Amino acid sequence: MTIARDSDENTRNLCSHRQSLRSLMSTANITATQAPVTTIREIGRHEGQAVTIRGWLYNLRESGKLLFPIFRDGSGVIQGVVAKNAVSPEMFDSVKKLTQESSVIVTGKVRADKRAPGGYELDVSDVQVVQPVPESDPFPISLKEHGVDFLMEHRHLWVRTPRQASILRVRAEIIKAARDFFDDRGFILTDPPILTPAACEGTTTLFPVDYFGEQAFLTQSGQLYIEATAMALGKVYSFGPTFRAEKSKTRRHLTEFWMVEPEIAYATLDDLMKLAEEFVAFIVKRALERRRPELETIGRNLAPLEKIDTPFPRITYDEAVKMLQEGHAKGELENRFEWGGDLGSPDETYLSSKFERPLMVHRYPAAVKAFYMEPDPQRPEAALCVDMLAPEGYGEIIGGSQRIGSYELLLKRIREHGLPEDAFRWYLDLRKYGGVPHAGFGMGIERVVTWICGLEHLREAIPFARTLTRIYP
């Protein structure tokens, strides 16, 4: 039994309330030892029995001599019922005075009830208050709507709400699915460094770090490093955070986000596209199988997700350009797209809206893509690369390519891009000592979570989002 000390001025006015809680708690101890401790998620197994749950008060409704405290414990939410004539007056009064998000240990009898959203209610016989939230300083996040900035300012408390907690559970499932997928297919997890030397792809998008007096940067991709481990282990992947100092102010961008990146020796672009579609289909299926209740809590329309299956549609960049130009001619797109540019956000949305499954666009012009991509031997101005666009306007979730195999060509590209040759010595070595055709892609976890959960903003898809304007909490 724990009780908060009177360490805060705000809690002083609670003293009389606290006195009654203390006397309540001396009897509560006995009850707590009699009933088995369970979680709300598992509570159905104890129908008709007295159980103890440990959690927080989510909300309290009352109707005269009936109280309806709603408890949450991280596994779920359940409504308790306290009738005035069924408990002691002290007990009734204590529950009546409970404040939102006070931590509580609750004992009661589990009863099936058709009116309850979760199927069960708890006839409360005892409540121990672990720490009361002071009346003078109530929990800031009410059940009513709030603005984005306010919620982000209170993210550490916002995560307690059912919707946010559900999103985090889906995220965890997606990450586990990604790891299971690669682990089960013989991929080896190799963690690339987060601190990297010198500039790799242009310093403006990198976060500089002082490394014992030397300039270093936070990684913006583990790809170059897992190309090295792929040459050692054949099939590898990495899963970790990446950092982009881009000044992007949109709902699709974070400055710190998590990526899954597989890299495979002796793989071609076609192998990569097959892997990517199987991977994404696997993740969607897993989320539907294991996190359906959470997706429903979030309010996700599951019908579009149920349609996700292999094979995914594939179009070349050239075909995409044709579609975009036709779209412009029909008045469905504002600007006419010309061959040679990278697809913009409205272009991606338009293209993916024509399909119910994720769309793979391949063979972009080499000029708009990264320096390490292998040119198409059939058409050297195009790169052997692929972007996967999620349906429903969620945009790019995967970017990948076959990597340049030739030492000479890679060196040429590094020079063309004005990159520091010295910093890439090790990367060039991979083409000097037994280079092979190889390919890989990166998938942004938050973008996938946003799509699968049907969210408006990427910042809800990660526990603590880092954006251009926010590094608190």
Place this chain on the structure above:
RNA sequence: UCCUCAGUAGCUCAAUGGCAGAGCAUCCGGCUGUUAACCGGAGGGUUGUAGGUUCGAGUCCUACCUGAGGAGCCA
């Protein structure tokens, strides 16, 4: 970096250039099945900041600050 919009009570928002308001939250009271419960009452304000126009500015003008959405860039 550019474009657009916003900033008023703890929160979400109203207020024709003319007395700064409502709902929620908090507190007090009522209700034996409430589902963001409901009903009655109370307290709660340097209208983002600094100037300006005006008899009078939350409202109009200028600058700045903060935030949001979008573009570019990207996953």
